[in-house]
Amino acid sequence: MTLPAPKLDDLTWADMMAAIRRRIPAESDGTWTLHAPVDPGVTLLELFAYLLEQRLYWLDQVPDALVVAILRLLGLEPPRPARPAATVLHVTARRTGTAVPVLPAGTALTRDPAGRIVFTLDDDLAVFPLAEGTPVTVWTDRDRTADLPARRGVPLLAGHGGPASARFTLPLTGAHPAPGPIGLLFELDAPAASAPSWLPGAVADVPPPAELTWSWFRPGTDVHGPFAKVEDGTGGLRRSGVVRLHPPADWTTRDTGILLSTPAATHAAPPRLLGLAVNAAAAHHRQWHTASGEHLQEQTDAWLKLPGQHLLLPEAAERLLEARVSLADEEWRPVPDFTFGGPADRIFVLDRTEGAVVFGDGLTGRIPRPGREASVTYATGGGRAGNGGMTANWVPAGDLPAAVTAASLVRAEGGADPETVTEARRRAAASLGEVTRAVTxxxxxxxxxxxxxxxxxxxxxxxxxxxxxxxxxxxxxxxxxxxxxxxxxxxxxxxxxxxxxxxxxxxxxxxxxxxxxxxxxxxxxxxAPRYRDVAVRADLSGDPADRARVSAVLTEALRRHLDPLVGGEEGDGWPFGQPLHPSVLLRAAQRALGDLAVVTAVAIGLDGAEPGEDCREVPLGPVDLPVLRAVRTRIVPAVEPGEGLA
Known part of the structure; x- marks a missing residue:
């Protein structure tokens, strides 16, 4: 039950004037006899009542600064700024010499002809030469290269706890050394809870599901070796991500093979690979700028030793995301508000609407000194405008040569507009119902x-x-x-x-x-739960026309009904510890078979035991779950109506 919000401005002007008029005779000892609006004293009282009514109204208006401070006291985020959209780009570059070009982190690319929507690369990217028309080859237990273009998931490392490996051959050409890491996009068929590494919801510090080893080899030879460094954005193939492989000094683009191995494939299920791309890098809808020199010096020279000083940043209005400020080689840090700042704290607040850096008032946050040399590094962008589909028309947005082009490998998503204080209050109210402590x-x-x-x-x-x-x-x-x-x-x-x-x-x-x-x-x-092996024998009446089909349908129906994830009567998994009832399995089997056959009886065997003739329920432990291992069918004579009656 939620408490109703208190209303503090429920006293109206009319109510106040009625109460005042009743008190006039007593307060004036009867000397004030004219209480009509024409009396100057009554006019003054009406004016004071009007002003008091306004003050009462203000009591119900919580200022934004107080809302932000309360959110911080509750351990919640203040109103969130605009969030940049993210995507993964496949970059190509026409080489002008023998060297492999390297695009530094922060390289700006745009898909907008007007250049309004700019994405920048998160990391350095070496753009290796690729053989046109040659796909990435994938080998697990057999050649799986044809499965990737058709988006058929390729199971990797299906070792069931034992050693496993997968081999990939990249379509690199020439014999060029590596001036930087190899960027690979591994797109996996992962659950929504395991967000891709480039999206805002990705969690960076989750332990990997298995210990993976990345190494390289030269196809057709015995030349091989480990990579100097591996940045695994997939978290051990738990999610989709960008993998950055740093080759050693003796590696060249002839060494196109990659071996992924593990001594123990302990994934809950074999990761399913949907796509693999070379020369890939994550990019976000933001652009970095640096403001310094005359423009900022004019502003700092005009400062007085007064509160409320600020720095206006070029082209940052309505687009400012974050900033780093240095005044006279002293670093200042950003804060959501000045509520918890002290007089000596070098802090600042971002005014994203005006595109400015705002400093404190000397009580909460230090007042910067006039004339100081200033330098501000800031990012602009973000918002829903960056979201979009997969396009191949990315071109440079800065000083890069026109020969650099890119195509998005995944949808650009995750961009969000700035959160208002009202939206932050709603988010805080919704979070009060979230479970944060483990009691029950x-x-x-x-x-x-x-x-x-x-x-x-x-x-x-x-x-x-x-x-x-x-x-x-x-x-x-x-x-x-x-x-x-x-x-x-x-x-x-x-x-x-x-x-x-x-x-x-x-x-x-x-x-x-x-x-x-x-x-x-x-x-x-x-x-982990404790799984119990279940064997089922089903008695079928008569002689089904297609016994192979009946057996397949029956096995599939019972497997799904006993499944730990989609089984049970509700379809959300067989309940922990629920006994196995032959009648329940018979009903599920008959529902699936329909007119194919008539199920007359079901017998259940547990943990390798043969199904018996007993029709009683089979109990399970409190944390046990069944897993169907075998289904056998037995044909029994059809029972005619009335047969067996005296």
């Missing part, structure tokens, strides 16, 4: 499922369960069992995992998240 079992489940950076589909909190004391409930102990989100579009396809287990990185990330939210006296453990 539902709290543990909610926090586990919303752990940033990992895709947890289901969680179950077992109160009192302690791994060190499996036979006795331990007060204060909580063990959370996780089921990761893995593909369920095709239960018979390649890479399907019937019993998904959380990877080690997911377990660590969820454990760290719950550790910060637990009560002081609570011990929290994070584990």
């Amino acid at each position: 079992a539902d709290d543990f489940v909610t926090l586990a499922r919303t752990t940033p950076g990992v895709a947890v589909a289901r969680a179950y909190a077992s109160l009192g369960e302690h791994p060190g004391h499996p036979c006795t409930p331990v007060p204060g102990a909580v063990t959370v069992h996780l089921v990761p989100a893995v593909p369920r579009d095709d239960t018979t396809g390649e890479g399907f995992v019937a019993a998904p287990l959380p990877d080690p990185g997911m377990l660590c990330a969820v454990a760290a998240h719950l550790e910060r939210a637990r009560l002081l006296t609570t011990e929290v453990f994070v584990r």
Whole structure:
């Protein structure tokens, strides 16, 4: 139940005048006899009542500065500035010599003929020569090159916990050394919770799901070696991302092979590769500028030792994102507001509407001295205007040669306009309903499922369960069992995992998240669920015309019904610890078969046991989940109506 907002300006001018007139006889000892509006005294009282009514109205108007300060006290973000859109660009450049060109970080490119929407590269990019028409080759258990253009997911590192590897051959030409890293876009079929590395929602510090090793080799030879440095934006193939491979000094573009290997493929499911591109770099809708010299010197010379000094930045009005300020070689830091600043703090606030840097008043924030030499590095851009589709018309926006072109490999998205104070208040109100502390079992489940950076589909909190004391409930102990989100579009396809287990990185990330939210006296453990192998025998009446089809339909229906992610009556996964009822499985099987066959009985076997004739339910432990391993059908004679009756 939410409390109603208090209303402080409920006293009107008419109510005040009525109360004042009633008090006039007593306060004047009866000497004031004319209380009509024509009396000058009454006119003055009406004026004072009018002014008081305005003051009462102000009581209900919370100033923006107070809203921002309260948000900071609550540990929430102040009104968010404009957010730049992000994309990944495939860059090509016509070489004028033998050297491989390198585009530095901050290189500006635009898809807008007028040059209003400018994106800049996040990192340095070496633009290697590519053989036109030659695709990237992919080899896992066999040649998978043809699958990428068709967007058929290629499962990588499908080792089920054992050693695994994948090989790629890049379409590089010549024998050029590497002046910079190789930029590769790995586009994976990852859950939405694992946002791509270039988007604002990406989480940088999630432990990888497996230990990966990147190395290079020269196809057709035994020449190979490790990369000098690897910047893995995929987080160990957990999400889509840009991988930057730094070759060693003896590498050349003849060494086109890349070997990706792991001693233990511990991913919850084999990562599915949808696309791989060379000469790729992330780019954001922002442009960096540096203001210094005469323009700023004129402004600082005009300063007085008074509060409210500011610096107007060129071409920054309505577009200012962030800034770094230096006055007389002293660094000043940005803050959301001056509320918590001291008189000696070198702080400033960004006025994004005016495109200016604003300094303090001497009480909250230091007043800068006049005449100081100023230098401001600032970024402009952001907003929804940067969002857009995949285009191939990117051209240089600065001093780059016209031979440099680019094409977007993914949609530009993530751009947002500046948040108003009203929107920030709504966001703060909505956050009050978010679970931030782990008190109840539902709290543990909610926090586990919303752990940033990992895709947890289901969680179950077992109160009192302690791994060190499996036979006795331990007060204060909580063990959370996780089921990761893995593909369920095709239960018979390649890479399907019937019993998904959380990877080690997911377990660590969820454990760290719950550790910060637990009560002081609570011990929290994070584990995988316990899967129980299930065998089912179904008795079919009569003689089905197509026994192979009946068996396939029956197996698929029972597998989905018992699935830990899409099973159960609600389709959100078989409930933890729910017993197996033969009648429930019979109903699911008959619903799927329809007129193909009549199911007369279902028998269930658990953990390798043969299905028996007992029709009673099969119990499971509190943290157990079933996984279907075998389905056998048996044809029994059809029972005629009335047969067996005396």
